[in-house]
Amino acid sequence: xxxxxxxxxxxxxxxxxxxxxxxxxxxxxxxxxxxxxxxxxxxxxxxxxxxxxxxxxxxxxxxxxxxxxxxxxxxxxxxxxxxxxxxxxxxxxxxxxxxxxxxxxxxxx
Amino acid sequence: xxxxxxxxxxxxxxxxxxxxxxxxxxxxxxxxxxxxxxxxxxxxxxxxxxxxxxxxxxxxxxxxxxxxxxxxxxxxxxxxxxxxxxxxxxxxxxxxxxxxxxxxxxxxxxxxxxx
Numbered sequence: 001x002x003x004x005x006x007x008x009x010x011x012x013x014x015x016x017x018x019x020x021x022x023x024x025x026x027x028x029x030x031x032x033x034x035x036x037x038x039x040x041x042x043x044x045x046x047x048x049x050x051x052x053x054x055x056x057x058x059x060x061x062x063x064x065x066x067x068x069x070x071x072x073x074x075x076x077x078x079x080x081x082x083x084x085x086x087x088x089x090x091x092x093x094x095x096x097x098x099x100x101x102x103x104x105x106x107x108x109x
Numbered sequence: 110x111x112x113x114x115x116x117x118x119x120x121x122x123x124x125x126x127x128x129x130x131x132x133x134x135x136x137x138x139x140x141x142x143x144x145x146x147x148x149x150x151x152x153x154x155x156x157x158x159x160x161x162x163x164x165x166x167x168x169x170x171x172x173x174x175x176x177x178x179x180x181x182x183x184x185x186x187x188x189x190x191x192x193x194x195x196x197x198x199x200x201x202x203x204x205x206x207x208x209x210x211x212x213x214x215x216x217x218x219x220x221x222x223x224x
Contacts, residue, residue: 033212041198041218043152048212086152088213095140095204096165097213099152 002027002091004100012106013077021072021103023087031090032063033097034072038083046072046085077107111135113216115201121222122191130186130219132201141184142202142213143176145169152200158184191223 003026013019023032034046047054047061049070054061058077063070070087084104088097114133122128134141143155156166158176175187184203188195198220202213 031212035215041146041220043200043215043218045212045214088152094165095159096142096154096157097144097202098154099144101151 002029002089002098004087004089004098006085006087006100006103008103009101010104010106012108015077015079015107015109017077017107018073018075019077019105021074021085021105023070023072023100025068025070025089025091025100027091028068029065029089029091031097032065032070033088034061034070035086035088036081036083037086037102043086074105077105079107079109081105082107111214113201113203113214115199115216115219117219118217119220119222121224124193124223125190128188128191128221130188130199130201130221132184132186132216133182134184134201134203135205135214136182138203138205138214140164140204140206141176141178142204143186144200144202144215145197146200146218147194147197155186155199188221191221193223196221196223 005024007022036044049061049063051065058075060073084102086102088099116131141158146152156170157164198218200218201216
């Protein structure tokens with residue numbers, strides 16, 4: 001099956017800093033989503049972005065499907081951004097999401 | 110905005126007991142899913158369900174697991190005889206159509222603890 005690797009695995013930021021999270025996948029994809037898992041375990045949908053660039057407030061995402069990666073940008077980070085960020089993809093003829101390994105982000109004051 | 114609703118939010122059960130986790134997908138959605146996440150690990154696919162039957166399942170989804178859509182709104186996951194290693198967060202998700210250009214919407218999860 002498709003492999004989805006995220007980097008870095010862990011990241012510590014000072015409040016106000018910017019960061020870029022990366023998601024690499026091993027095969028062509030038809031669907032890609034970014035999620036934020038908050039400290040209560042809830043999966044918050046950030047972006048549905050199989051290709052192109054989208055922005056939502058301080059967050060933006062870019063997927064370059066032909067090169068098999070996606071990036072999530074967080075600007076002016078806040079402590080509430082802490083948690084785990086997952087990318088997840090649908091590949092081939094399937095309809096299930098395969099999740100990546102996640103990036104654990106901690107934003108400190 | 111419509112949401113996927115899961116109940117209960119927490120469930121504690123003894124090893125060997127049966128549990129049923131409940132989900133109400135978004136009303137006009139056609140595809141339904143269960144995922145699980147063992148503490149500290151990534152989210153894993155269990156099963157997908159369409160047109161009242163399982164469309165795909167993972168190796169994790171063995172004979173101890175079953176899913177059902179008993180009426181027009183609920184979607185349930187049953188674990189027949191729970192084991193300690195079934196302790197995890199279980200997420201339900203739904204999607205509006207089969208075409209690739211539609212996102213999955215996830216519920217808030219049920220945290221299952223098997224003692």
